[in-house]
Amino acid sequence: MxxxxxxxxxxxxxxxxxxxxxxxxxxxxxxxYSAGKLEDAHFALQxxxxxxxxxxxxxxxxLLPSKLGTMTxxxxxxxxxxxxxxxxxxxxxxxxxxxxxADISIIDNSPLIAMTNSLLNMPMMGMMxxxxxxxxxxxxxxxxxxKQAGSTPDKSSYELQIPLGNALFTFKVNDCTDDQILALAxxxxxxxxxxxxx
Amino acid sequence: MKxxxxxxxxxxxxxxxxxxxxxxxxxxxxxxxxxxINPNTDNSSSNNNNNDAxxxxxxxxxxxxxxxxxxxxxxxxxxxxxxxxxxxxxxDARYALxxxxxxxxxxxxxxxxxxxxxxxxxxxxxxSKDVVMSTQWGWSNLSIQxxxxxxxxxxxxxxxxxAGIYAGLASMYFTNAAMVxxxxxxxxFKQTRVKGNKAIIQYEDNTGYTLIVSLGQSSMxxxxxxNFATEQEVMDTANSFDIDGIKKMLGEQ
Numbered sequence: 001m002x003x004x005x006x007x008x009x010x011x012x013x014x015x016x017x018x019x020x021x022x023x024x025x026x027x028x029x030x031x032x033y034s035a036g037k038l039e040d041a042h043f044a045l046q047x048x049x050x051x052x053x054x055x056x057x058x059x060x061x062x063l064l065p066s067k068l069g070t071m072t073x074x075x076x077x078x079x080x081x082x083x084x085x086x087x088x089x090x091x092x093x094x095x096x097x098x099x100x101x102a103d104i105s106i107i108d109n110s111p112l113i114a115m116t117n118s119l120l121n122m123p124m125m126g127m128m129x130x131x132x133x134x135x136x137x138x139x140x141x142x143x144x145x146x147k148q149a150g151s152t153p154d155k156s157s158y159e160l161q162i163p164l165g166n167a168l169f170t171f172k173v174n175d176c177t178d179d180q181i182l183a184l185a186x187x188x189x190x191x192x193x194x195x196x197x198x
Numbered sequence: 199m200k201x202x203x204x205x206x207x208x209x210x211x212x213x214x215x216x217x218x219x220x221x222x223x224x225x226x227x228x229x230x231x232x233x234x235i236n237p238n239t240d241n242s243s244s245n246n247n248n249n250d251a252x253x254x255x256x257x258x259x260x261x262x263x264x265x266x267x268x269x270x271x272x273x274x275x276x277x278x279x280x281x282x283x284x285x286x287x288x289x290d291a292r293y294a295l296x297x298x299x300x301x302x303x304x305x306x307x308x309x310x311x312x313x314x315x316x317x318x319x320x321x322x323x324x325x326s327k328d329v330v331m332s333t334q335w336g337w338s339n340l341s342i343q344x345x346x347x348x349x350x351x352x353x354x355x356x357x358x359x360x361a362g363i364y365a366g367l368a369s370m371y372f373t374n375a376a377m378v379x380x381x382x383x384x385x386x387f388k389q390t391r392v393k394g395n396k397a398i399i400q401y402e403d404n405t406g407y408t409l410i411v412s413l414g415q416s417s418m419x420x421x422x423x424x425n426f427a428t429e430q431e432v433m434d435t436a437n438s439f440d441i442d443g444i445k446k447m448l449g450e451q
Contacts, residue, residue: 026280029298033272038306039449041272042299048279049295056288198289 022051053082053089053108056196060091060106063192068184071096089197099151102173102184108166108197116161116168119144138162138185145182150175160185164194270301303332307342310358310447314344319426319435321346321354352425354435360417360448392436399429407432411441414450 029044057080066073077094095102119135133146143162150156157174158181169190173181279294307330316323329343340360347353386401390409397411406424409432413419419441423432445451 022283023280026276030273030276033276033302038302038309039447042302042306043449045276045295045299045302049292049299052283052288052292052295056292059288196288 022048022055025051050082054080057082057089057091059196060193061093063189063196064093064104065187068095068102068187069180071100071102100173100175102171104188105170106164106193106197107168107170116144116163136160136182138182139190141190143185145178147178162190164190165198167194167197169193269304270297272298272301272305275301300332303340304330306447307332307340310342310444311344313440313443313447314356315439318346318354318438319431321348321352350425353422354424354426355420355422356439357420357422358413358417358444358448359420390433392433393441395441397436399432401429409433409436411436413441413445413448417445417448417450419444 025044025048029041029048032038032040032044061078061080064073072095074094074097077092079092080089082089089106089108091104091106093104095104119133132148133144136143136145138160141162141164143160146159146161148157148159151174155175156177157172158176158178160171160181162169162171162185171181171185171188173184176184275294275298279291279298282288282290282294311328311330314323324345324347327343327345329341331341331343342358343355345353345355388399390397390399392409392411395411395413397409400408400410402408406422407426407429409421409423411419411421419439421432421436423435426432426435
């Protein structure tokens with residue numbers, strides 16, 4: 001119970017700090033712009049945008065389940081990074097530390113999004129991958145499921161890629177079946193995540 | 199045997215001539231019929247119409263294009279971003295910030311354009327070809343263009359851009375001399391410096407001289423010089439520009 005309260009307090013402190021960083025960047029942007037220092041205003045606006053991306057990332061992490069099947073999240077591996085430019089925010093969470101592990105990553109403005117959409121909408125392209133992947137639907141979203149090598153020759157791992165607007169949601173689970181990964185993916189609130197990162 | 203061969207050749211020739219003349223006769227007949235049906239249409243336009251109809255799509259003949267919209271109001275967008283952030287509408291906050299960034303970039307681009315000279319190397323700037331372009335990808339796609347020209351087909355175009363990807367490509371040339379230096383008698387691509395900044399100059403018969411100058415970490419300035427007499431003329435013209443001022447405005451060191 002004590003740990004839980006501490007965790008909530010820590011999250012609240014982090015949120016306040018984030019908001020302060022955003023406000024600080026906006027104050028700098030406004031002051032620089034009023035003073036005609038366009039380059040400084042530009043840099044400060046970029047900083048503010050990075051703060052927004054990081055806040056969104058933290059909010060998405062809150063939406064992700066703390067447990068996937070028998071796997072619990074590894075909070076020390078939670079990560080949100082922001083890049084202004086080509087690739088946007090990157091959100092990452094890992095699950096499980098034993099025999100079975102899972103990994104969720106969400107990349108905003110991912111360069112892979114166009115390729116994944118092509119594979120989802122052109123079955124001929126999917127057929128060229130040697131039958132190792134197939135198109136599926138998860139919570140109404142089209143997705144690409146790819147079979148990969150497992151930890152031993154008799155086991156398989158799977159990777160699920162779901163385009164959510166401009167972001168690419170990637171879910172990997174090792175040593176599982178396709179039904180298992182799809183069942184686990186169903187427990188992730190994709191619609192809420194998509195709304196947040198759109 | 200010889201006779202049979204000659205006869206066969208003659209037969210083939212006669213049939214070919216006959217086919218060609220029959221085809222041309224058929225075409226003439228077809229044209230005459232179309233003229234009778236529609237006397238106002240000449241043959242060439244009817245052919246064009248047939249071509250247009252062949253792809254099944256009508257050709258657009260009206261429409262005034264898009265109206266120019268003013269660049270985003272930076273102060274208003276910043277206020278919107280703050281309001282959206284306070285209400286935890288992060289997607290809206292991000293959009294407003296990207297609009298504010300675009301507004302700042304366009305203003306900065308116009309500021310840089312203003313700083314460029316009205317005449318250079320005896321050429322006058324053609325204001326109708328001024329371009330300031332920005333996308334909402336934050337800084338990396340700001341492009342500024344100005345054209346100077348005279349009536350003798352002599353032209354100079356300057357493009358100033360801040361594109362990390364292009365700058366990376368240029369750096370590859372700057373750091374690898376083997377890629378650009380040649381030992382041939384005729385050298386059309388080489389490294390040089392403009393006011394201390396690393397540069398590449400290239401010559402092609404059709405396009406003339408192109409000078410690319412690297413400005414700081416990710417900006418570049420390109421001179422495209424058509425009908426310039428010598429490499430020295432290009433270099434002298436480039437050296438007459440306030441490159442340090444442009445670098446300062448772009449925030450480059």
